Amino acid sequence: MRTLSDMHTVALATAGHLLHFELGVAYEIFGNPPQEAVDGWYDVRLCGPGPVRVGPFAVEPDHGLDRLAEAGTVILPACADIDEPPPPELVEAVRAAHAAGARIASLCTGAFTLGAAGLLDGRRATTHWAHTAELSARHPRAVVDPDVLYTDNGSVLTAAGKAAAVDLCLHLVHLDHGAAVANAVARRLVMPPHRPGGQAQFVSTPVRVTGDHALASVLAWAMERLDQPLTVTHLARQANTSPRNLARQFRAVTGQTPLRWLLTQRVRRAQELLETTDESVEAVATATGMGTATTLRRQFKRIVGVPPDNYRRSFRASPR
Template identity: 50%
Template sequence: MNPGSVALALINDTNMQACEVYETAIAYAVFGDAHLDLHDPWYDLRLCAVNENPDADAKGFSVRTPYGLDDLVAADTVIVPSVPDAVVSHGEPLPAAFIEALRTAAARGARVVSLCTGAFALAEAGLLDGRRATAHWTNTADLAKRYPKAEVDGSVLYVDEGQVLTSAGMSAGLDLCLHLVRRDLGAHVANQLARRLVVSGHRPGGQAQFVDLSVPATEDDSLGPVMDWAAHHLDQALTVDGMARRAGMSTRTFFRRLQAATGMTPLKWLLNQRLSRAQALLETTDLPIERISEHSGLGTAANMRRHFTLHVGVTPTDYRQSFGAIPPARRGA
């Protein structure tokens, strides 16, 4: 499977602010560094700048690249890591040629992605009209006011609308990039890459942008061991009461602290872990669906199919056909 070409779209005729450098670096770390030991071929990333000759006197960073808007239009995936602060704060216009290039790329079928304030560029191109979208929570009110045709949700990490995807700022941009790898190359590759980058393998897009992390460290210390234990015993009948007892907490306290630490209820966290385990087994083993559902704690094959269809978007069989490394003739299902 060839993951295709990625154009990282840079507004290079203005000063690059710190957040732009951060999100540009995130996308480059995921798609630009060739992780050929995880999947060969890897993505073909090109830095595509609006202005190929940035102002040498501009403060901050500038990028010199041989790739321009023609390369952006031809890419399979276009990522806008952010836009200059003046666009967001003062409504300064984005280059018309850049906006037209985004429209052309989308019209020819490219997947178009924004990180943080890059959503303003997608909205200006009309790509968010009638679609759910997000950005950093400090900017979503302005985004919704300026582009009322977009359905802006300022509470989530990222939104996947199929061809058009948007994320909140900072670490949420990394979550969306890993989500794209998961979509393209499967959960196993995405999880291995996340481990290499020392980040969580999968944070669902619907998780809140900001969660209460004010629990004292001495109280949080007991969460890590019990969460690790649960992740290694997913085939067992785990309950919130049992996990709380193992953590030495009341059920109510355990529920509150895990939700504060992860943004999810304990049962939702368990389901997310079980789906991730099932995805990995579908990709890397020839176990029958029934056995995988048992090993991951999802119960029956019918229950696993129901959860996959609802949360992953495809059946386990279709997922295995797309991402499984075991030849079909050797599979048990």
Template identity: 55%
Template sequence: MFEIGLACAVFGVRHDGLFDPWYDLRLCGVSPEAADGAPGFALNAPYGLDELARADTVLVPAVPEECIDGTREVPAELIAALREAADAGKRIASLCNGAFALAAAGLLDGRPATAHWAHTATLARRYPKVDVDDQVLYIDDGNVLTSAGMSGGLDLCLHLVRRDLGAQVANQLARVLVVPAHRPGGQAQFVERPVPETDDDSLMPVLAWAADNLHRTLPVDDLAARAGMSPRTFHRRMRSAVGITPLQWLLAQRLNRAQELLETTDLPIDHVGERSGLGTANNLRRLFALHLGVSPTEYRRAFPSAHPARGPRPAGRMADARA
């Protein structure tokens, strides 16, 4: 129920001023009868699995526990519908343990994939052809994407919005949902201490300051001093609380800022590099090619109307399939 709720919150709710048209979310199921969800809930799917072939993107939420341990098979109808959608070139994404449905359909064979960390060992054992990674929040492998459990599914949903409509729209939606605007997929899904023990122990003030000052040179030693920690302690706290190093976090924030500037301004490439803290135009191009697979100019061309004031860009239709 949680993963379906995430999909509905991101793709099924239209927020004024965010983007128009928004996604058309359709809940699909093996049968129209109500299915048991969490205790006290029942779930009705108004659409059948034939809807998946007409969707642009198919989301597969977590499957029942029995489909994870193998005491119950993923419904054959769902497997057939997923294969048909994949053969038609549809984008298919699993949330949490929906990866077991994709694996049962053979869609993860030879691909990197993830799921909730508590079940990745089972996924690897039951489907040895899958390259399972239990250390990441989500994996984007082109037209097949998988995510970790719980909030990792939300990160993947926001990543899909970012791919479709740009960084600015995804960041605005994240603010509406009161969640971090961008957590990179490579961030660890299981961290030692995600919640600070006391307010004084929190990294959030210094990270918020850094996010507002990305145009500056931000040596890790200076950030550590601002946080009142030694560089070694700051590095360790970042790893334990966020799951990545300070430099990895800074790079992700700067790439995100550069994407926003390319979408919403006509600044020259060298100015985008300066304002995002990525340096020269050549360095910006190198980092975009390495991490995004496109040049800054190509990225700007792909989102000519990401800003609502410039007019809407057609959005794909999302179909949400459940096991």
């Protein structure tokens, strides 16, 4: 049986005609350890049958597809043309990797390779909203959800479009290394902490918030004050705009209302404190602006799915 340490080997499957963004994002996130990753990082391998087209580029893999079965995590980047069947040798290698116990994650249209391998049968899955109907038609036994950013079935994960590929990669880092390290990677990418998978795909602008974006300083300001009773009025005043205009900007950039975004960040901070400190749930509630342990427990369970105490026990019981 595989252990979590085996999952530090990440194989990027480079076969067929791929899109460069998703491959580049996966390589950037898994190939560059942040300073906070004190317990080791990933060994990233490019695995394919030979040179492949990746957008306008050519990529030379350093391992064959047979090495997918030796990886703990296999990443399937987006394919450029869903009408072009995935290479049979890739499909067989993905099946073999899954049978060997690997965690398989598809980014965007990489889900069609998972479907061809039969790994979406009976599982929730997603892909870019423009292709969810086709994915469902080709693989009717899959439970295709067009309204989420990513799905996590344990050993099989899928992501929607480009920004969601970043979210899923950060989700994997969080699973393996904890919230603090995942947040550090997000900061390096100049992004807010990753969005939960159940959030809707329809965000009118990418989630990336660069230093000159109107919301960049407000997000950073709020993240430093999560222990305080912030309101939309406080945020709007900091942004020098009206609450209504602020709400429009938040919806466009994060896909959430300001208050929903604040609540999500408070819960993410609570996860980090539960993972890295021995503070009581009451103290964590205070440090994250939740007020009381009762409020924290209610919101934490609603967003994360388990109570804070169970989360702490489960995470600390997992090998690093």
